[in-house]
Amino acid sequence: MAATAEVTLPAQQLPPAEAIVEVTPDDMEGSAPGASEDHMLIAAESYEDINVAIDEQYQRGKVGDEKDKGKNEIEQSVRKLSIDDRSTTPSDEGRETPKEEVSAEGKERSNSMLGNRDRPQHVEEECYSPEWRQRQKHVFILSEAGKPIYTRHGNEDKLVTTMGVMQALVSFVQDNDDNIRFMIAGSHKFVFLNRPPVILVCVAHSAESTQQLLLHLTYVYNQIISVLTFSQLSKIFEKKRNYDLRRLLTGTEKFLDNLINLMDRDAMFLLSAVRCLPLASSIRDIIGQSIAQAKAKDLVFAILVGRDNQLVTVVRMKEHSLHPADLHLVFNLVDASTSFQSAESWTPICLPKFNSNGYLHAHVSYLDEECSACLLLLSADRDVFFELSEARQKIVTRLNKYGCLQAVRESLSKGSYKVAQIGIPDLRHFMYKSKSTAQYTSSELEAPYMEEGERHRLFGMYQYLHHRVHNSARPLKILFHVGSKETMLGWITSGFELYATFGPLVTKPAAINAINKLLRWIKKEEDRLFILNSYTY
Amino acid sequence: MAGSRVDCKVVLLGKAYGGKTSLVERYLHDRFNAEMPYQNTIGAAFGAKRVEVDGKLVTLGIWDTAGSERYEAMSKIYYRGAKAAVVCYDLTDDASFERAKFWVKELNDNEEACKVYLCGTKLDLVQENRKARKVDYHMTTDYADEIHAEVIETSSKTGFNVSELFEKVAEGFARDPANRQTVQISSSGPQYPSTSFNKGAENFQVTEQGKSRGGCCS
Numbered sequence A: 001m002a003a004t005a006e007v008t009l010p011a012q013q014l015p016p017a018e019a020i021v022e023v024t025p026d027d028m029e030g031s032a033p034g035a036s037e038d039h040m041l042i043a044a045e046s047y048e049d050i051n052v053a054i055d056e057q058y059q060r061g062k063v064g065d066e067k068d069k070g071k072n073e074i075e076q077s078v079r080k081l082s083i084d085d086r087s088t089t090p091s092d093e094g095r096e097t098p099k100e101e102v103s104a105e106g107k108e109r110s111n112s113m114l115g116n117r118d119r120p121q122h123v124e125e126e127c128y129s130p131e132w133r134q135r136q137k138h139v140f141i142l143s144e145a146g147k148p149i150y151t152r153h154g155n156e157d158k159l160v161t162t163m164g165v166m167q168a169l170v171s172f173v174q175d176n177d178d179n180i181r182f183m184i185a186g187s188h189k190f191v192f193l194n195r196p197p198v199i200l201v202c203v204a205h206s207a208e209s210t211q212q213l214l215l216h217l218t219y220v221y222n223q224i225i226s227v228l229t230f231s232q233l234s235k236i237f238e239k240k241r242n243y244d245l246r247r248l249l250t251g252t253e254k255f256l257d258n259l260i261n262l263m264d265r266d267a268m269f270l271l272s273a274v275r276c277l278p279l280a281s282s283i284r285d286i287i288g289q290s291i292a293q294a295k296a297k298d299l300v301f302a303i304l305v306g307r308d309n310q311l312v313t314v315v316r317m318k319e320h321s322l323h324p325a326d327l328h329l330v331f332n333l334v335d336a337s338t339s340f341q342s343a344e345s346w347t348p349i350c351l352p353k354f355n356s357n358g359y360l361h362a363h364v365s366y367l368d369e370e371c372s373a374c375l376l377l378l379s380a381d382r383d384v385f386f387e388l389s390e391a392r393q394k395i396v397t398r399l400n401k402y403g404c405l406q407a408v409r410e411s412l413s414k415g416s417y418k419v420a421q422i423g424i425p426d427l428r429h430f431m432y433k434s435k436s437t438a439q440y441t442s443s444e445l446e447a448p449y450m451e452e453g454e455r456h457r458l459f460g461m462y463q464y465l466h467h468r469v470h471n472s473a474r475p476l477k478i479l480f481h482v483g484s485k486e487t488m489l490g491w492i493t494s495g496f497e498l499y500a501t502f503g504p505l506v507t508k509p510a511a512i513n514a515i516n517k518l519l520r521w522i523k524k525e526e527d528r529l530f531i532l533n534s535y536t537y
Numbered sequence B: 001m002a003g004s005r006v007d008c009k010v011v012l013l014g015k016a017y018g019g020k021t022s023l024v025e026r027y028l029h030d031r032f033n034a035e036m037p038y039q040n041t042i043g044a045a046f047g048a049k050r051v052e053v054d055g056k057l058v059t060l061g062i063w064d065t066a067g068s069e070r071y072e073a074m075s076k077i078y079y080r081g082a083k084a085a086v087v088c089y090d091l092t093d094d095a096s097f098e099r100a101k102f103w104v105k106e107l108n109d110n111e112e113a114c115k116v117y118l119c120g121t122k123l124d125l126v127q128e129n130r131k132a133r134k135v136d137y138h139m140t141t142d143y144a145d146e147i148h149a150e151v152i153e154t155s156s157k158t159g160f161n162v163s164e165l166f167e168k169v170a171e172g173f174a175r176d177p178a179n180r181q182t183v184q185i186s187s188s189g190p191q192y193p194s195t196s197f198n199k200g201a202e203n204f205q206v207t208e209q210g211k212s213r214g215g216c217c218s
Helices: A002-006 A048-063 A099-107 A156-175 A210-228 A230-239 A253-263 A267-271 A281-293 A324-336 A385-401 A404-414 A452-470 A508-529 B020-029 B069-079 B094-110 B123-128 B137-147 B162-174 B177-182 B195-210
Strands: A137-143 A148-151 A182-185 A188-195 A198-204 A274-276 A299-306 A310-316 A344-349 A360-366 A373-379 A427-434 A439-442 A478-482 A487-492 A496-502 B008-014 B044-053 B056-065 B084-090 B115-121 B150-153
Touching: A137 A156, A137 A210, A137 A253, A148 A156, A156 A188, A156 A198, A182 A210, A188 A210, A198 A210, A210 A230, A210 A253, A210 A267, A210 A324, A210 A452, A253 A324, A267 A324, A267 A427, A267 A439, A267 A452, A274 A324, A281 A299, A281 A310, A281 A385, A281 A404, A299 A324, A299 A404, A324 A344, A324 A373, A344 A385, A344 B069, A360 A385, A373 A385, A373 A404, A385 A404, A427 A508, A452 A478, A452 A487, A452 A496, A487 A508, A496 A508, B008 B020, B008 B069, B008 B094, B008 B162, B020 B044, B020 B056, B020 B084, B020 B115, B020 B162, B044 B069, B044 B162, B056 B069, B056 B162, B069 B094, B084 B094, B084 B162, B094 B115, B094 B137, B115 B137, B115 B162, B137 B150, B150 B162
Parallel strands: A274 A310, A274 A439, B008 B056, B008 B084, B084 B115, B115 B150
Antiparallel strands: A137 A148, A137 A198, A182 A188, A188 A198, A299 A310, A299 A373, A344 A360, A344 B044, A360 A373, A427 A439, A427 A496, A478 A487, A487 A496, B044 B056
16 A cells, blocks of 8 residues: 555656667677576466466357357446456356355354364454454455355454355356456455365455456465365365365465465565575585485475575476476475474475476475575475485585585575675666576665565565566556656566666666666676576486 | 385374474473474474384384374375374363374274374373363273273473383384394494385385375365
């Protein structure tokens, strides 16, 4: 809210490219800083999921398109917009209207064997609590039958009626062979993601665009898949539409909470990219080699991640690449839990992009006492714990021998780099994504973005910038945005995405000059900031 | 399973928030942190400890499993080939004992050779306040007799009965004639042969592939 309020001046828009071409060195496009032929990560585009989902629905819809074009009443009562200018399309899922069921289920409590949640019979709904209503962003998960599964704020048991209304909205629109995407009411956005057998809803009054909120919901959905796999999830609801999924998700709430909190402050989700821990390339090579040498049966991925979700390296089976969205879930797993710090763990994890119907088995351990770097060895074989444990021991020995863990610790304690190091006056902060490698780098947040509120506002500005340049109806190549507190520049080329923050008084030519200087600096530092060569098994 | 470094596989089973991780922390590292907020275990955590029984060394490989129901379908990974199972229940939570009975049945059905130890946790809470006890001691011993198990009540906070529990487990293992070949004389160096354990694991794989467990809702 604060963030959007700041966007008072109309964003000025440069004519695409022309203005830039003169000042951009020609060779910049060809060799974007941090570009690489390496296929460690899949080069992911922002919103790719959302677009795919919409395309799928669109394709499916074409079949039954003609039969019901009659505009439904809901459009009068609800201001419904469709993303991408495509009309929303019918879904072919067979479904009965479970409206009556909703109220019945409100009373019928599952007698969970766990029984560790309070399930009062008569409770006041959360929506009467002013505190709850004022939350900036809500995320809800419910079953297709309208049964509460998760809420970010408050208690699901006090949301039975509210979620019933959400389910009714979704099914009402579905009855007209249509899909509800989102509604806007005042400053609030209501975004729906219908992924049978679950429905995800986000209600927010924040800086994000509806697409960005949809991206959040997609991640939340993927987190559920990561825990249960898609096949298990659908099987459960095939057997019993009424199933209380919370039984299976006990202990998962903190991963959902943590993921949603991370998405509110970490740009990796927005950019569909990962941030690497800055390391001398020689050190990173030794780490990659050491991990690659410790082979084990059916080892698919080995991931070494430092504090604050900074990737040290990924070693992979030659034929497989890792999708950044999967890697984000792995980061979240490590970030959300301290239980890996005490012992070696062995846990199933599903990487939805890799295979949404099966588990990989992860050997998870920290490599030193300070818990600076966490190693995950992901195998397709569920019986190789001890093999992996031995491999891990070899890796630790090698890394210590060559001082690599020491280097990792040093880099972690130093933090990212200060923007002053680059020597560009007026540049306050930036984020740079190399598209071909799906990696990004960003400078440390410094004054005036030291306070939580200001950081949040700046992040909101980046979200706004990202939204404007990625607007599918009207994508921009470059956007120069003059705000009252800072001037921002977003620039998209075939090789990179760059978002930069300047002081409020910077002129357009000065900003362009600064950006060119910045690109040269990143090019110079690319070996340290990006993983350009990866190792394979 | 090359490289396994364990003689006696011990698995901890029981309802979430039943104190399994605290029990292992107390036993392996002799620590208990009352301030630390509850952290549910993800999958399972592994720890090993060598103990001496009758002059022989036995390495206990302890699997601390997650209590959450969603791992139920995969729990076989963790308990198969186990020589001993410590089935934990929270003395202040009667539902946790029902859950313990579920695990006992599961073990009896799938892992006959596995010795069961029923372990009541959080004894300190019950000693502080008698009314907090929700699981009757005599009821648990009656049940234990029925299933040929032992009962031991522990407190990870005070450490009461914790090492005794694992000593019992180790003794039960070492003194069982079936395991004689795996137990070695303590003077013969740090090699941990684990033949019988390996065999068990291999046999299991064969049967495991045949019947895949589907959903986990009932």
